Amino acid sequence: MKNKFQDLRKRFPQIVFMEEKGEFYLDSAATALKIDVGIEVLRQFYETNVSNVHRGEHNLSLKATEKYEKAREKIAHFLNAEFNEIVFTRNTTESLNLLAHSLGSFLQEGDEILVTQMEHHSNFLPWQVLAQKKGLKLKVAPVTSSALLDLNLFEQLLNPKTKIVSLTHVSNVTGVLNPLDEISSLIRKKTSAYFILDAAQSVSCQNLNVKKINCDFLVFSSHKIFAPSGIGVLYGKKKLLEKLPPYQVGGGMITDVSETKSEWAKIPYKFEAGTPFIEGVIALGEVLSFLRKELDFKELLKWEQNLVFQAENLLSQIPGLRFIGCKKNRTNILSFVIEGVHSSDLAFILAKEKLALRAGHHCCIPLMKALCLNSGTLRASFSLYNREEEIYKLKRSLDTALSILL
Ligand SMILES: Cc1ncc(COP(=O)(O)O)c(C=O)c1O
Structure with missing residues (x-):
């Protein structure tokens, strides 16, 4: 399964371009990268x-x-x-x-x-x-x-x-x-x-x-x-x-x-x-x-859920970090907040760390209000071209951001 998605990853020219520059994409829920067939x-x-x-x-x-x-x-x-x-x-x-x-x-x-x-x-x-x-x-x-x-x-x-x-x-x-x-x-x-x-x-x-x-x-x-x-x-x-x-x-x-x-x-x-x-x-x-x-979309979802699961395990080591939503029904998105830190401040530092992910209300203000998430959430979203490396990068960058902000 791993090889299949790694092969497909090469068909996304922007992933190759970003990799050369040491950049990481965890924002597919906002928009997905483009595959060569369409280009x-x-x-x-x-x-x-x-x-x-x-x-x-x-x-x-x-x-x-x-x-x-x-x-x-x-x-x-x-x-x-x-x-x-x-x-x-x-x-x-x-x-x-x-x-x-x-x-x-x-x-x-x-x-x-x-x-x-x-x-x-x-x-x-x-x-x-x-x-x-x-x-x-x-x-x-x-x-x-x-x-x-x-x-x-x-x-x-x-x-x-x-x-x-x-x-x-x-x-x-x-x-x-x-x-x-x-x-x-x-x-x-x-x-x-x-x-x-x-x-x-x-x-x-x-x-x-x-x-x-x-x-x-x-x-x-x-x-x-x-x-x-x-x-x-x-x-x-x-x-x-x-x-x-x-x-x-x-x-x-x-x-x-x-x-x-x-x-x-x-x-x-x-x-x-x-x-x-x-x-x-x-x-x-x-x-x-x-x-x-x-692609078998069921296989793809399993791949993405496995990445989310690994990210959840690693990020749960961060004190004060809380995941939003229920693990059981989660697909390829992981949203979280960290006590005492505004999600936009985190996203700003993560961007400097060459990580693309989204912070804020995600065009869902009624949900933010219902869950009392006043400073929004930080959202990492995974797709077929993501891999474990990005999860480790996310953890390292969050550690760096927190050492600056807290
Ligand atoms: C669940 C959901 N509905 C609607 C939209 C709006 O999509 P678009 O901006 O492509 O019109 C989005 C965009 O992120 C979305 O995630």
Whole structure:
């Protein structure tokens, strides 16, 4: 197993570049490094195939369109979805804003939306704004003191008025994996709500199968899975996408326009106004196909969890250090605080030590408040290109930082 990931590590040019400079990357939860397969697609496109899609009769455009739509097929295959159930956006944030806007148009005063305390602001603010605009009730399911979703309270908040449930698969703060089977059956049993899954963090460590998950919508960003930034994927069940009004309007999403009225194109195109990030989509398609062929995500998660486990053992030697979240459900993220030290001060010194990791609230202020983490946390996130060396480096650098700060 070790050799497999070490071989793959070499396919990330930035890891090789950073290694030469003695730098270490433990920030894949913010964005993952890029694999050569995707970089090569971008290079080839810029050198030989620049043109727009769905808009030209010339060869370049036809070829780009074919590759772009082929990529949609590959991405659908990756999620076990249908071709026309895949919509391209800019990122997870835009996908969730699209859903809040379009699904929101079906909701009426008094209807309820349920999210959780562990949501990224991207899966919180669109619903908060929608609720304020339309007089809806936004309910927030609490977490326990170990930062796990409190399933009893979650269940109690579900009722026939709940029209949308939107929650994260994996917390970007604690790495905790939510029990989807249980959650999805509770939602289906107690409501007829639309079930939205934020897979921004789980896309790189779980086998996502939308049929098995039985969600209505699933969203993720390309940049979290070794592909370019600037593309979001929105999966939606065909029947639901057909019903939804578009989010943005403009070129490429119509079948007819008159001065008074327009007709929208069929799905998925009615949600894709304007020129998309063509080469990025093609690169994402290649990267996902490559990963499906080369990687078993269960094995990958085991590798990453083993790194997290080792980091936990080593860092627990540091006096006053406390891990956030529950060991049992942790994926590839390790968040912690150290008594008497601000997480941003630590991150500042770690950066000087050539270690990239993130400190602060991680765009999850409601969770920080719920867990009374006033100075945020320090977060180390692990991916397939990380190895033990980085854990030792992290421990040494934390020792150095603490000798300065305490
Ligand atoms: C769980 C989760 N949801 C949503 C987002 C937002 O993703 P993006 O910034 O790509 O829109 C992130 C980003 O870190 C995330 O971790």
